[in-house]
Amino acid sequence: MKRKLMTGVALLAMCTSSTLTHAEDAEPIRIGYAAAMTGILAPYDSVDGARCQVERINEAGGVLGRKLVLEARDMKSDAVMGSVAAQELIDMGVAALIAPPSDDTAIPVAAVALAQQIPVLSVGSTAVQFPLASPTNSYLTAFGDNLSAAAIAQYAASKGYKTAALMVSRDFGSYGIVVPEYFADAFKHLGGSIVGTVNYNIGLSDYSAQIAEVKAMEPKPELIVGGFIAPENGVFPRQFKAANIDAKFMGTDGYDDPGLPSIAGPGADQVTFVTHGFPSEGTPLKAFYDDCTKRGYKIQNIFFALAGETILLIKDAIGRAQSAEPAKVNAALAETENVEGITSRSITYKGRSGIPLKELTVVTIKNGVFEPVERITPNYVPAP
Numbered sequence: 001m002k003r004k005l006m007t008g009v010a011l012l013a014m015c016t017s018s019t020l021t022h023a024e025d026a027e028p029i030r031i032g033y034a035a036a037m038t039g040i041l042a043p044y045d046s047v048d049g050a051r052c053q054v055e056r057i058n059e060a061g062g063v064l065g066r067k068l069v070l071e072a073r074d075m076k077s078d079a080v081m082g083s084v085a086a087q088e089l090i091d092m093g094v095a096a097l098i099a100p101p102s103d104d105t106a107i108p109v110a111a112v113a114l115a116q117q118i119p120v121l122s123v124g125s126t127a128v129q130f131p132l133a134s135p136t137n138s139y140l141t142a143f144g145d146n147l148s149a150a151a152i153a154q155y156a157a158s159k160g161y162k163t164a165a166l167m168v169s170r171d172f173g174s175y176g177i178v179v180p181e182y183f184a185d186a187f188k189h190l191g192g193s194i195v196g197t198v199n200y201n202i203g204l205s206d207y208s209a210q211i212a213e214v215k216a217m218e219p220k221p222e223l224i225v226g227g228f229i230a231p232e233n234g235v236f237p238r239q240f241k242a243a244n245i246d247a248k249f250m251g252t253d254g255y256d257d258p259g260l261p262s263i264a265g266p267g268a269d270q271v272t273f274v275t276h277g278f279p280s281e282g283t284p285l286k287a288f289y290d291d292c293t294k295r296g297y298k299i300q301n302i303f304f305a306l307a308g309e310t311i312l313l314i315k316d317a318i319g320r321a322q323s324a325e326p327a328k329v330n331a332a333l334a335e336t337e338n339v340e341g342i343t344s345r346s347i348t349y350k351g352r353s354g355i356p357l358k359e360l361t362v363v364t365i366k367n368g369v370f371e372p373v374e375r376i377t378p379n380y381v382p383a384p
Helices: 002-025 047-059 079-091 103-114 129-133 145-158 175-189 208-215 232-242 260-270 284-294 302-321 326-334
Strands: 029-035 068-074 096-099 120-122 138-140 163-168 193-199 223-226 248-251 271-275 360-366 369-376
Touching: 029 047, 029 079, 029 302, 047 068, 047 284, 047 302, 068 079, 068 302, 079 096, 079 103, 096 103, 096 302, 096 326, 103 120, 103 129, 103 138, 120 302, 129 138, 145 175, 145 248, 145 271, 145 360, 145 369, 163 175, 175 193, 175 223, 193 208, 208 232, 232 248, 232 260, 248 260, 260 271, 260 360, 284 302, 302 326
Parallel strands: 029 068, 029 096, 096 120, 120 138, 163 193, 163 223, 223 248, 248 271
Antiparallel strands: 271 360, 360 369
């Protein structure tokens, strides 16, 4: 009996060793990233965020007993280069692709991947035009502009605001146009009213003409809403405050800029916005930042976390599909429902054509410091 027992233990050890060796030797699962490592879109992508998440997953055992490998190529913020990089990555046999952070650069990547139904996720784009252009294989990791605008409208309504003025710019793509449009849709749905619309161009130092338009509005707007980017995101609150206009400025992630309080000055406290997440103590976002920092990575901005969240979504889909075959991973991604991410506690793609339903964070500024005040998932979202 003793000899048989020892033989059984030895056999078990051999089998275990064989299994571990097989897992180590298994073909890795490749994920491709056509990234804006250089050029004007570089601040909105993060290969390092994706790499850190791949490290974490591999240390935890990988996926389906296989390691993940991130293959990244610089598409230099150029749409044509994006297509070239995507084809190179597809030829390597990737299970999924990560696309650049704008609709005009991500759409060509999805087009190249469509024939094989390879899923394509954009880390930084909030433009719903990207997944709508290729709805069977394209996904936003970040929220869509319709979701974020709806979230700020719901928050405004919950605080009792009834009137708003819109500020619209056509100088920087769709963001400056669609955010106020989506807000107006949701705000009116919730009982609010739009009392006027003001057009503006970016790059000016004096917005007294726009201030005069707002002062002439009747009734007076309690809120001023737009898709603002730097430096106008700080210039407007500063100049409106100096003109004794007490309306609150509300918007989305264009306000999520560490330099905003210094630009806005006394007007900074007039700003409230919704963004992807906030690294409060005890949150997955804070834990991710802390762990990646210990690993030697430098956290540049929220897109570091969104890149990690993209890898997490792909890993989850591979696990549910029980396969790294691109079409099966894509099918599983399309059925994603209530998955806990890094920036959001709940992410859903099911029935949403690649535009996620996510939890967002409402942030205010007090004494020059960003403060999260609420997490929100909109009940009503305008159609994209």
